[in-house]
Amino acid sequence: MRNLLDFVVKYAYFILFILLEVLCLVLFFSSNPFQRYGFASSANVVTGAIAEKWAGVVQYMNLSEENEALKKENADLRNRLEAYRRSSIPVLNKKFEYIPASVISATTNREKNSITVNAGRNAGMEVEMGVIGRDGVVGIVSSVSDKYAVIMPIIHPDARISVKLAENGYFGSLSWDGRNVRVATFSEVPGYVDVRIGDEVVTSGFSAIFPEGVPVGYVKSFEKDLSTDFYTIDVELYTDFHNIKYIYAIRNKDKTELKASDDKAQKNK
Amino acid sequence: MIDKLKYILYFIVLLLVQTLILDQICVSVYVNAFVYILFIMMLPIETNKYLVLLLGLLMGLSVDLFGSTLGLHASAGLLVAFVRTFALDLYSPHDGYESNKQLNVRNYGYYWFFRYAITLILIHHLWIFFLESFSFANILFTLAKVGLSSLTSLAVIMLFHLLLMSRK
Numbered sequence: 001m002r003n004l005l006d007f008v009v010k011y012a013y014f015i016l017f018i019l020l021e022v023l024c025l026v027l028f029f030s031s032n033p034f035q036r037y038g039f040a041s042s043a044n045v046v047t048g049a050i051a052e053k054w055a056g057v058v059q060y061m062n063l064s065e066e067n068e069a070l071k072k073e074n075a076d077l078r079n080r081l082e083a084y085r086r087s088s089i090p091v092l093n094k095k096f097e098y099i100p101a102s103v104i105s106a107t108t109n110r111e112k113n114s115i116t117v118n119a120g121r122n123a124g125m126e127v128e129m130g131v132i133g134r135d136g137v138v139g140i141v142s143s144v145s146d147k148y149a150v151i152m153p154i155i156h157p158d159a160r161i162s163v164k165l166a167e168n169g170y171f172g173s174l175s176w177d178g179r180n181v182r183v184a185t186f187s188e189v190p191g192y193v194d195v196r197i198g199d200e201v202v203t204s205g206f207s208a209i210f211p212e213g214v215p216v217g218y219v220k221s222f223e224k225d226l227s228t229d230f231y232t233i234d235v236e237l238y239t240d241f242h243n244i245k246y247i248y249a250i251r252n253k254d255k256t257e258l259k260a261s262d263d264k265a266q267k268n269k
Numbered sequence: 270m271i272d273k274l275k276y277i278l279y280f281i282v283l284l285l286v287q288t289l290i291l292d293q294i295c296v297s298v299y300v301n302a303f304v305y306i307l308f309i310m311m312l313p314i315e316t317n318k319y320l321v322l323l324l325g326l327l328m329g330l331s332v333d334l335f336g337s338t339l340g341l342h343a344s345a346g347l348l349v350a351f352v353r354t355f356a357l358d359l360y361s362p363h364d365g366y367e368s369n370k371q372l373n374v375r376n377y378g379y380y381w382f383f384r385y386a387i388t389l390i391l392i393h394h395l396w397i398f399f400l401e402s403f404s405f406a407n408i409l410f411t412l413a414k415v416g417l418s419s420l421t422s423l424a425v426i427m428l429f430h431l432l433l434m435s436r437k
Contacts, residue, residue: 013318017351020326021344028340028400041337047288051335054289105288108295111401114337143337150337179298179410214360250394264427 007234033142033158034127041150042105042116048148052118054188055104059245066245073134096211098248099124103147108155108241111178114153115139117247125149128251130161130209136238137161137203137216138247153240154216155181162207163216163235166200168193174201174216174235181242183220184235191229195222201235208252273355277310279433283308286429288335299414302421304429305332305342306349306393310386312429315368318354325350345396349389356388373434386426387419394419 008015031040042048052142059066101119119125121144131151139153140161152159155176163186164171172188186201199219205212217235224231287305294302309325316324329346333339357366360381370376372385394415402411 011374013354015323016319017322017347020322020347021351022327024329024340024344024347026340028344031339040334040339042335043337046333047335050285051289054285060278060358105335107335109298109301110338111298111398112338116337178407181298 014151023045033156035154041116041145043120043143043145043150044147045145045147048104048116048118048196051105051116052148055118059102060244067113068085069134069245095249096252097253099129099251100246101125102246103244104148106153106241106244108153108181111157113153113155113241114142115153115241115244115247116148116228117151117249118147119148119249120145120149124170125249126251129252130203130214131247132210132214133244133247134241135215135240137214138207138239138241138244139211140219141249151247153241154184154237154238154239161210161216162204163201164188164204165193165195165219166202167196171206180239182240184217184237186219186228186233186235189233190229191224191231193231195219195231195233197221201233205267208254210250272313275435276308279308280310280324281361282433283429284328284331284335287332291425292336300419300421301414301418302425303390303393303397303418304422304425305329306330306346306389307426307429307433309349309353310344310389310426312353312431313368314357314366314370314372321348321353323349324394325353341397341400344400345393348396349393352389352392356385359388360385371435373430375434378400382430383423386430387423390419390422390426 042051049124050184099119101117101123103115104118105116107113115138125141125144127141127144131138131141137154139156139159141149142152143150154161154174157176157178159176161174162171163174170189170193172186174184176184189195197219201216203212203214203216205209210217215238217237220234220236222231222233271350283305287303291304305328309321312321312324325346325348326343327346329343332342332405333335336342362381364379366372374382398411398414398418399405
């Protein structure tokens with residue numbers, strides 16, 4: 001006992017360091033990227049508010065640029081709306097709803113990137129909602145607090161979304177290898193498919209997170225793995241993560257209803 | 270007291286520069302600058318080493334909260350705080366450190382600071398980037414990131430060191 005005490009006293013500094021380090025590593029490896037509550041992420045009240053204030057200052061300098069971009073997007077949407085009107089297709093039942101938000105903080109040159117936005121639970125944000133930007137898919141909501149939310153962008157190694165070739169509908173999954181912010185990898189496309197450089201890649205709509213057909217990027221280059229006979233396709237992403245100012249989170253009404261009825265069924269049991 | 274306030278100010282300034290400016294800048298995936306460890310480097314020589322550990326942890330944890338990387342920078346800040354004790358011993362000047370002299374280039378010279386800083390920066394960056402990728406599969410890629418980011422961090426740390434250090 002005496003020896004043990006001597007040992008502890010002698011190496012107290014080292015022991016404390018090891019204990020704290022183990023604690024940190026447990027935190028690091030056990031933290032689920034999808035957290036229902038945002039206090040341990042950048043969506044927490046303190047860091048969220050600081051980042052938001054700062055973003056307000058910085059954004060002020062780019063206001064006219066941003067205005068221009070929004071005007072263009074508005075005009076584009078008006079044009080498309082006009083086309084719908086003329087085609088006299090009955091308006092489909094509105095399955096998806098969009099929640100707008102501004103980016104207040106974003107890391108893009110890390111391996112595990114994240115984007116923090118100024119809309120949270122109060123605005124209707126929920127974990128695992130799909131997120132799109134002006135140009136295309138951005139990512140998935142990964143944690144939410146009352147006022148802020150954190151998005152896991154496609155440029156994160158844990159992010160996987162279901163995509164397809166717009167041309168022929170062959171689908172697979174999109175992932176990111178950490179090398180280039182503009183390029184993601186589209187895999188699982190069988191080798192007999194006719195893939196061409198420049199083909200558009202869009203969301204498949206299988207996951208209920210994204211509507212079908214949201215643009216993701218285009219085929220930049222591809223390679224066939226001869227042993228498995230599957231393509232590995234490099235997709236140039238439309239979203240420029242270096243320069244992302246605002247996003248729209250997508251609420252899938254069916255999914256919410258499904259969940260609600262699920263919960264009810266659980267309660268009735 | 271004034272001295273304590275000064276170090277609290279260092280903490281806040283470096284934390285905000287790290288999270289609101291450096292983390293938001295995007296040059297390339299190879300270039301990530303980390304300035305927050307300068308806080309640990311500049312703590313007074315007479316600071317209790319247990320307190321240094323806790324402050325390193327606190328700084329890392331704060332960076333984690335801003336960037337949603339729970340545990341990553343906390344563990345790295347702690348490691349740098351731990352290694353600091355040994356780095357200070359290793360690069361100790363002939364006549365030792367003086368408790369009333371701040372650990373800066375004016376008191377101990379550029380050569381001393383450069384060796385001290387690059388040691389801690391390299392350990393910090395190796396830890397961060399290997400922990401983040403958690404594999405040795407892309408070892409060359411990760412080492413390239415460590416090398417280029419270390420140079421960037423050294424430049425930024427030098428800049429802020431000169432800006433923040435005591436005038437006397």
